[in-house]
Amino acid sequence: MKYLDEYRDARVARGLLAEIAREVRGHWVLMEICGGQTHTIMRYGLDELLPPNLELVHGPGCPVCVTPLETIDKALELAGRPGLILVSYGDMLRVPGSTSDLFTVKAKGGEVRIVYSPTEALKIARQNPDRGVVFLAVGFETTAPANAMAVWQAKKEKIHNFSVLVSHVLVPPAIRALMTSPECRVNGFIAPGHVCTVMGYEEYDGLVRDFRVPIVVGGFEPVDLLESVLMLVRQLEKGEAKAENQYVRSVNYQGNLPAQRVVKEVFEIADQKWRGIGTIPASGLRVRDAYSDYDASRIYGLASITAEEPAECISAKVLQGMKKPTECPAFGLRCTPHNPLGAPMVSSEGACAAYYNYRRQFSVSGSQ
Amino acid sequence: MADKTNSLAQLSCPAPLPVKDTVLLGHGSGGRLSADLLRAIFLPAFRNPVLARLDDQAVVNVNGTRLAMTTDSFVVKPLFFPGGDIGSLAVHGTVNDLAVGGAKPLFLSAAFIIEEGLSMKVLRRVVDSLHAAARVAGVEIVTGDTKVVEQGSGDELFINTTGIGLVPDDVELSADQARPGDKVLLSGSIGEHGIAILAQREGLEFECPVESDSAALHELVADMLAASREIRCMRDPTRGGVSSTLNEIAEQSRVGIRLEESAIPIREEVRGACEMLGLDPLYVANEGKLIAIVAPEAVDVLLAAMRANPLGRKAQVVGTVVEAASPIVTIRTALGTSRIVDMLTGDQLPRIC
Numbered sequence: 117m118k119y120l121d122e123y124r125d126a127r128v129a130r131g132l133l134a135e136i137a138r139e140v141r142g143h144w145v146l147m148e149i150c151g152g153q154t155h156t157i158m159r160y161g162l163d164e165l166l167p168p169n170l171e172l173v174h175g176p177g178c179p180v181c182v183t184p185l186e187t188i189d190k191a192l193e194l195a196g197r198p199g200l201i202l203v204s205y206g207d208m209l210r211v212p213g214s215t216s217d218l219f220t221v222k223a224k225g226g227e228v229r230i231v232y233s234p235t236e237a238l239k240i241a242r243q244n245p246d247r248g249v250v251f252l253a254v255g256f257e258t259t260a261p262a263n264a265m266a267v268w269q270a271k272k273e274k275i276h277n278f279s280v281l282v283s284h285v286l287v288p289p290a291i292r293a294l295m296t297s298p299e300c301r302v303n304g305f306i307a308p309g310h311v312c313t314v315m316g317y318e319e320y321d322g323l324v325r326d327f328r329v330p331i332v333v334g335g336f337e338p339v340d341l342l343e344s345v346l347m348l349v350r351q352l353e354k355g356e357a358k359a360e361n362q363y364v365r366s367v368n369y370q371g372n373l374p375a376q377r378v379v380k381e382v383f384e385i386a387d388q389k390w391r392g393i394g395t396i397p398a399s400g401l402r403v404r405d406a407y408s409d410y411d412a413s414r415i416y417g418l419a420s421i422t423a424e425e426p427a428e429c430i431s432a433k434v435l436q437g438m439k440k441p442t443e444c445p446a447f448g449l450r451c452t453p454h455n456p457l458g459a460p461m462v463s464s465e466g467a468c469a470a471y472y473n474y475r476r477q478f479s480v481s482g483s484q
Numbered sequence: 485m486a487d488k489t490n491s492l493a494q495l496s497c498p499a500p501l502p503v504k505d506t507v508l509l510g511h512g513s514g515g516r517l518s519a520d521l522l523r524a525i526f527l528p529a530f531r532n533p534v535l536a537r538l539d540d541q542a543v544v545n546v547n548g549t550r551l552a553m554t555t556d557s558f559v560v561k562p563l564f565f566p567g568g569d570i571g572s573l574a575v576h577g578t579v580n581d582l583a584v585g586g587a588k589p590l591f592l593s594a595a596f597i598i599e600e601g602l603s604m605k606v607l608r609r610v611v612d613s614l615h616a617a618a619r620v621a622g623v624e625i626v627t628g629d630t631k632v633v634e635q636g637s638g639d640e641l642f643i644n645t646t647g648i649g650l651v652p653d654d655v656e657l658s659a660d661q662a663r664p665g666d667k668v669l670l671s672g673s674i675g676e677h678g679i680a681i682l683a684q685r686e687g688l689e690f691e692c693p694v695e696s697d698s699a700a701l702h703e704l705v706a707d708m709l710a711a712s713r714e715i716r717c718m719r720d721p722t723r724g725g726v727s728s729t730l731n732e733i734a735e736q737s738r739v740g741i742r743l744e745e746s747a748i749p750i751r752e753e754v755r756g757a758c759e760m761l762g763l764d765p766l767y768v769a770n771e772g773k774l775i776a777i778v779a780p781e782a783v784d785v786l787l788a789a790m791r792a793n794p795l796g797r798k799a800q801v802v803g804t805v806v807e808a809a810s811p812i813v814t815i816r817t818a819l820g821t822s823r824i825v826d827m828l829t830g831d832q833l834p835r836i837c
Contacts, residue, residue: 117755126818161821223506232761338819454516454829474823 123337151178151465173437316371514723515828567695587649699772740808
């Protein structure tokens, strides 16, 4: 398949691995931001193929994992209200809220529907004019344009029964927060290719300058990730810190400007809670006042729902690359995808789930 | 900023949810939740040695005759899909569950649970299709039942079929017979039924040239049994896909199974759809494929027999049974690394991005 097979080619991958091994001298800790990248690394065992002095740690880029507990609680509350239809991306349904999850609310009679795109949610609103239809609009910069577009379209078409429950997070402020943390060990970042397809990588220039840390925008296939690692190693060995782009087939410096425009039209930057991490200033998006009629949090009076996250699992440290999932005493024993203690074990993109699904045989036995 | 980041490491994640007290859709997915439901509710209630084998069919001895019996309910939505419909599926599903036990399928029952308001035209189309599929499969519908439920109490139409077949005396297939060194054969490309259905689902519609592989496998099985009796077990990887079926075999035989990723046939269109939806074809349902665990010395003759049948033309050796401390299925990637192929917890969920 074009654009896939050549980036999964074992021969090319081996060539890159050999080059990495030849060029790396120091001990470097590299973080991939996106959960999709973590997934590929685990699925193909890329970390096992790298030289031992290159350590990959996994970042906070799993939208399911970082959506705050209170957003899930708000979604659960809405899904349980008679007459209301809650529409969501599939993998949000299993994320535990304070007392339940959307699957369970659905089983008990709540109307929850799964879609692949917010425009499908808008379609459901058109088909059910006498019912409120709320789309659970979560994710990074990647999903923001489609979510913004749905709101913009709803306003244009005067569809008044449609709204969005928003929990949008942004990558650059998260990298800034990570780099400012005294415990940060990261020497270089693989930035998320899908986010940068929308946003470009201009906004990483400031991070590179402020923290002298190299950032390479990377794709999601094994060859993409190995090439990104090689580009980071080359910068690190030369003492450079630049924002570079490996994912050239999809990303350009400025990104998708029309997509950015619709995001700016509907959303504005706001402080945002990250599940497992806490509030990071100016790290999220909220619905602008001009579109407040489409903001589910306001129209359904959900502002009073808050939730504090009890300290139970070590996901904060996992999501910041301070710990590997396998270093958690509960990993694979008390905490599994079947019975998750924390969000990173819930989503297929969560770091803990990736380790569990692909590696537990090696890791539970302690050989990692 | 510094204050906030200082506290980053202390903040943490949520406590576990209590054990599920409600049946969820995932309990019907054929994955780990389904297995839990069996173990927690059904097996203890009906405990007996035939059921305990957990094969796709029960084989019972009646006055010296070995009867295979199986039952399956069909709730597919939409009722009509590319490559089949609920009627043909209701025949193929039950015929295949008999066939993979080595049985010659003979008789079927058909029970219809109909939601009031269903158009007669639709019902007739389904019944005609069911009849046609039964004729092709050489089985007769010899008994049946009809129930009509109020609107909202069903979803258009559900069908249950029960099948009875005869197992030859010298055929003994069971999922607990896989031994280290055995080979895993797969009769063809995977994921087609699941993708064909998914492409039609409300909210997920996409244009997709994939047709369901729904087909009756009894002739393929008969060809294989005629070629060699060195077959340990057969399964049709329906709900939960190849991964669930192999995990069940590994568990029942207390062995490991090692797959070769590059050997597993997957059609380009299915791969493309799976990439787009973020699904793994190993977990997607099939309705016209079988997996056979066979003795290594029988591989060549069985592959030849399978490939001579139109339903087994793309048959491949896809893996090997190995010794393992605990039952596990792993797959070797093109890069030479290995990963676990686990049973799904619930339904495979479409990813966000």
